[in-house]
Amino acid sequence: MRSRTYRLEAEGELSDQIGRLFDGMSVRRTHGNTELVGVVRDQAELHGLLKRFADLGLTLLSVDTIDGEARH
Amino acid sequence: MARAGLSKAVLGGEGRAVADLRPTDVLPPLAEAKLAAPRQRAGMVDRPRIAKALEAGGDAALTLVAAPAGYGKTTAVRAWCASSETALAWVTLDLGDNDPVRLWTYVATAVDRIREGLGRRALQRLRLSGISIETAIDELMNGIAGYDRDLTVVLDDLHTITDAGCDASMRYAIERLPPTARLILITRVDPPLELARLRARAALAEVRADDLAFTSAETRELLVDRAGLPLNGDEVEVLHRRTEGWPAALYLAALWLRAVGDPHRAVHEFGGDHRFVAEYLSQEVLASLDADERSFLLHAAVLQRFTAEVCDGVLGRSDSAAVLADLEDSNLLLVRLERREWFRVHSLFAQFAATQLAASGPGSVIDIHRRAAAWFRSRGLAVEAVEHSAAAGDHDVVADVLTQYHLALIRNGGSATLLRWVRTLPDDCLVEHPELAVAAATAATVIGRLTLERRRLLHLASRAQVDRPERFGVYAEAAMAMVRAAAVDSGVGQAVSDGRRAVELAETGPDDVLVAARASLAQALYFAGELDAAWDAASRAVRHPDAVRCAPGYAFAQATLALVAADRGQMTSARAHAETASAVVGKLTSSRSWLGANAAVAIGAVLEGEGDLAGAERAFAHAERFFRDDVATVSHTRSLIRLAEVRCQRGRLDEADAALREARDAIVELVDGGTVSRSAALVATAIARTRRRAGRAALVETPSEAELAVLRLLVTDLSARQIGAQLFVSPNTVRSHTRAIYRKLGVRSREDAVARASALGLVR
Numbered sequence: 001m002r003s004r005t006y007r008l009e010a011e012g013e014l015s016d017q018i019g020r021l022f023d024g025m026s027v028r029r030t031h032g033n034t035e036l037v038g039v040v041r042d043q044a045e046l047h048g049l050l051k052r053f054a055d056l057g058l059t060l061l062s063v064d065t066i067d068g069e070a071r072h
Numbered sequence: 073m074a075r076a077g078l079s080k081a082v083l084g085g086e087g088r089a090v091a092d093l094r095p096t097d098v099l100p101p102l103a104e105a106k107l108a109a110p111r112q113r114a115g116m117v118d119r120p121r122i123a124k125a126l127e128a129g130g131d132a133a134l135t136l137v138a139a140p141a142g143y144g145k146t147t148a149v150r151a152w153c154a155s156s157e158t159a160l161a162w163v164t165l166d167l168g169d170n171d172p173v174r175l176w177t178y179v180a181t182a183v184d185r186i187r188e189g190l191g192r193r194a195l196q197r198l199r200l201s202g203i204s205i206e207t208a209i210d211e212l213m214n215g216i217a218g219y220d221r222d223l224t225v226v227l228d229d230l231h232t233i234t235d236a237g238c239d240a241s242m243r244y245a246i247e248r249l250p251p252t253a254r255l256i257l258i259t260r261v262d263p264p265l266e267l268a269r270l271r272a273r274a275a276l277a278e279v280r281a282d283d284l285a286f287t288s289a290e291t292r293e294l295l296v297d298r299a300g301l302p303l304n305g306d307e308v309e310v311l312h313r314r315t316e317g318w319p320a321a322l323y324l325a326a327l328w329l330r331a332v333g334d335p336h337r338a339v340h341e342f343g344g345d346h347r348f349v350a351e352y353l354s355q356e357v358l359a360s361l362d363a364d365e366r367s368f369l370l371h372a373a374v375l376q377r378f379t380a381e382v383c384d385g386v387l388g389r390s391d392s393a394a395v396l397a398d399l400e401d402s403n404l405l406l407v408r409l410e411r412r413e414w415f416r417v418h419s420l421f422a423q424f425a426a427t428q429l430a431a432s433g434p435g436s437v438i439d440i441h442r443r444a445a446a447w448f449r450s451r452g453l454a455v456e457a458v459e460h461s462a463a464a465g466d467h468d469v470v471a472d473v474l475t476q477y478h479l480a481l482i483r484n485g486g487s488a489t490l491l492r493w494v495r496t497l498p499d500d501c502l503v504e505h506p507e508l509a510v511a512a513a514t515a516a517t518v519i520g521r522l523t524l525e526r527r528r529l530l531h532l533a534s535r536a537q538v539d540r541p542e543r544f545g546v547y548a549e550a551a552m553a554m555v556r557a558a559a560v561d562s563g564v565g566q567a568v569s570d571g572r573r574a575v576e577l578a579e580t581g582p583d584d585v586l587v588a589a590r591a592s593l594a595q596a597l598y599f600a601g602e603l604d605a606a607w608d609a610a611s612r613a614v615r616h617p618d619a620v621r622c623a624p625g626y627a628f629a630q631a632t633l634a635l636v637a638a639d640r641g642q643m644t645s646a647r648a649h650a651e652t653a654s655a656v657v658g659k660l661t662s663s664r665s666w667l668g669a670n671a672a673v674a675i676g677a678v679l680e681g682e683g684d685l686a687g688a689e690r691a692f693a694h695a696e697r698f699f700r701d702d703v704a705t706v707s708h709t710r711s712l713i714r715l716a717e718v719r720c721q722r723g724r725l726d727e728a729d730a731a732l733r734e735a736r737d738a739i740v741e742l743v744d745g746g747t748v749s750r751s752a753a754l755v756a757t758a759i760a761r762t763r764r765r766a767g768r769a770a771l772v773e774t775p776s777e778a779e780l781a782v783l784r785l786l787v788t789d790l791s792a793r794q795i796g797a798q799l800f801v802s803p804n805t806v807r808s809h810t811r812a813i814y815r816k817l818g819v820r821s822r823e824d825a826v827a828r829a830s831a832l833g834l835v836r
Contacts, residue, residue, distance in 0.1 A: 012348030017427040032346045054260065057140050057320070057350050057420055 005066045006046065008036045011059040018056070022049060033061060107182050109150055109162040109226075111408070116147055117294045122284065126152040126256075129277025130222075133249045134270060135256045136263075139281040142320025142350075142420045145258045146228055148284065158224040159186045165227055168488075170235040171662040172205045173198055179225060180212050186223065190215040198658065204690070205237070209245045217250035230259035237664075239264050246270070285317030299326040301335055310343035320420050324353035327405070331360035354424035357405070368395050369405065373417040373425040374440045377409065377456070385447040386440060438464045445469055454480070458493055467497050471505040478511035479584055483623050485660045487515035491522075499532055506536035506544045510551040514588075517559055518624050520666025523701045526559060550577035550585045557592035558628070560599065560706045563744025567596035571609075587616050588625030594632045599706055599746035607636045627656040627667055634674035643681045650674040666707075669698035673711055680718055685823075686789045688718045696731075704738035709748050712738065717755045720762055723826030724787065728759050766819075766827040773816045775834070782809040784835050787826045 008025075014034040019027030025038030040046050053060050126149065129135040137145045153160050161182035169175045177198050184191030194212035198205075216223055233239070243265055249255060257263065270276035286294065291312040295301045303311075315321040325342075329335040338356075345352060358366050371387050372378055383392035396415060399406045406415050417425065430437050441464035449457040449469075454477040461469040474481075474493060481490045494502070494512040502509040513529040516522040533552055537544045556562070557571035571593025578586040590613035597606035613619065613629035620626055630653035637646035653671040654663075661667060676691030692715040699708035712735035719728035735752050739745055775783060785795045792806045799806070814820060817828045829835045 010348070012351075013346045014348050015351060017431050018348070018351055018424070020430070021423075021427060029346075034348070054140060055419075056423055057142055057318070058348065 003041045006040045007064045009061040010034045122148045123152045132277040133275045135277040137258045137279045143284040144319040158222045162226045165229045172237045172241040213248045223253045226256045228258045231261040307339045328356045370429045373422040379413045386443045467501045475508045487518045491515045502532045503536045506533045506548045509533040513555045547582035554589045564599045564746030571596045587622035591625045591629035601747040631670040631674040638677035650678045669695040704741040709738040723823040766831040779809045
């Protein structure tokens with residue numbers, strides 16, 4: 001199982017504080033939404049992140065993998 | 073689950089000094105709070121629309137209420153139940169219920185509360201190891217069908233159930249609900265229950281986020297009518313649009329706007345903002361509180377569960393009761409729990425509050441956890457103490473508390489909980505706490521299928537014996553010998569030595585281990601073929617004045633007594649012992665455990681002796697399944713041999729061969745299997761003899777097609793009536809075909825017919 005860089009997009013702008021709950025991921029606010037980008041070791045970790053989303057009541061807009069370097 | 077139970081009982085003695093609290097007090101495994109329908113919260117808006125939707129779903133067997141956190145699912149269902157006339161069985165599920173036996177025990181108990189006796193047969197079935205869960209569910213459905221009025225079963229927090237066996241059992245149950253009953257499932261995640269199929273059959277009613285979201289009108293009712301906010305139509309609409317009707321957000325908004333100076337401006341700013349709604353509102357609400365209340369709430373959110381007393385103690389105050397009373401009004405922030413006097417902060421809000429506190433300095437959160445841990449510990453509330461210490465990262469404190477309470481946990485079904493916490497501790501910590509390492513090894517043994525983990529833990533304890541002899545006392549040594557004996561890791565001969573050593577050490581002082589030590593010795597002696605000595609050791613184990621409280625050891629010893637009695641042909645005695653073992657296991661833990669497997673072997677031996685071969689095979693199969701591990705073990709090998717033997721008796725020779733082959737492969741790996749080689753050889757001979765006997769008589773005449781059809785079903789457990797139902801003929805026809813088959817195959821019994829048929833290749 002290799003690690004991948006994932007990009008998760010949530011509806012609504014999240015503060016950096018909340019972003020810290022997804023440790024290891026960078027937080028970027030775009031108009032009305034938030035992008036979380038980071039290296040995810042394996043599927044178990046990914047599902048942990050998704051559960052975090054659900055627990056916070058966030059609406060998940062998309063989940064993507066990114067090739068190469070993580071975007072700033 | 074051991075969680076609520078453990079603290080509950082200790083709480084019952086509020087005010088007792090630590091010295092009075094015996095860490096080994098016996099506690100009721102079923103937590104009452106899970107069976108109580110949640111109290112209705114005051115100040116919630118009526119949702120007649122939702123009640124109607126729930127009412128309309130009454131014709132469907134299953135109603136699914138699925139939405140994320142904060143949508144008022146539980147509130148809505150609770151309100152509907154109260155207003156309708158239905159009899160109600162409510163179970164709030166949690167992580168500890170991820171076992172079909174546990175899950176359905178709760179459901180059956182709740183049903184039984186409606187009218188005593190409705191769930192009794194199901195509960196009886198559930199207590200017997202090795203009985204399929206489907207049988208128990210059938211009994212429960214029969215019980216429910218016997219109640220002639222409408223009955224509703226509600227399962228709340230279904231999303232905590234992730235076990236595949238539980239899912240399968242629920243699918244089975246849904247298909248068999250009587251017409252007067254309905255099942256309401258409340259969850260945050262759609263369960264894997266073939267919903268599409270149920271939808272197509274109109275057997276499913278749904279209430280989802282869209283339904284639960286507040287409409288504009290309901291939003292107006294909440295904000296203007298209830299909260300008294302002077303908002304106009306547009307402003308209400310801004311709030312409705314921005315929150316998308318999310319109830320939790322709207323209740324937060326109501327709180328916030330009631331406190332601000334200029335609600336119109338606040339709404340306007342909110343409307344133009346893009347921040348995630350829940351965070352925005354949580355922070356605004358926090359900002360609207362006075363400094364003291366805010367600080368109180370932020371710190372309380374870290375505590376997870378608390379009373380006024382806890383808050384006073386941990387936060388260094390004396391007025392928590394008053395503050396809580398004030399805050400309770402805003403019942404979205406604070407939720408009162410079923411356990412009297414206890415509260416928690418609403419989970420959604422708590423998450424945002426926690427990050428707020430963390431921002432002001434990471435040390436502050438850890439500090440609260442530390443103080444909470446110390447406070448809970450001083451009151452003997454072990455579970456909370458461990459949770460907070462773990463959250464603070466204080467491994468040593470966690471280890472200390474677990475060591476102190478390990479017996480209470482193991483004796484009250486908390487083995488899985490104990491092991492879960494121990495896994496978070498670094499090796500060095502366990503070497504400093506060898507008693508805990510051994511306790512965890514015991515827990516791993518009771519649960520089963522954790523041989524490698526147990527060996528690792530025992531290895532750490534051995535290291536302690538060498539490196540930290542001052543921390544490795546007689547108790548640790550006795551317990552370690554006991555676990556080694558029970559696990560039989562180094563062969564049967566060594567297990568007998570370990571068992572004797574354990575008993576010897578336990579007799580000199582640490583009495584707590586004595587029952588388990590004797591039980592382990594008994595098993596080892598039994599495996600070595602020394603029946604009399606095994607009987608003696610096991611009898612002493614159960615005669616100990618404290619035997620019943622030492623539940624795992626007691627069940628273990630009873631199972632061995634049953635096996636010895638069965639070997640001696642004393643079936644009445646064997647049955648009594650086997651049933652006792654089963655009952656204890658049923659109350660203590662899941663039948664799908666090592667302990668459960670032990671009880672299952674005992675039951676199997678009894679059924680075999682009584683002639684119920686089908687039942688015996690089922691029991692042995694259950695045992696085989698739950699003895700199976702990453703490495704070969706004596707228990708598993710023996711269960712395979714028993715399985716082979718009963719299959720041979722039933723004429724299922726190919727299956728018998730398969731089990732025996734597996735057993736022989738395992739024997740090669742065993743260091744010293746006791747009597748297994750001998751037993752395997754005996755079964756091999758029996759199989760060969762049965763094959764010969766089956767093949768000896770010449771085939772008198774070939775059976776007809778119709779007779780072959782019956783023959784194929786004779787190899788199963790079905791009765792003549794059931795076979796007739798499958799083949800669309802009368803039971804009498806089945807019987808006459810059967811007689812013809814016997815004549816043509818030259819046999820006189822069903823078992824022989826099966827054996828002969830398989831030997832001749834007439835059936836696959």
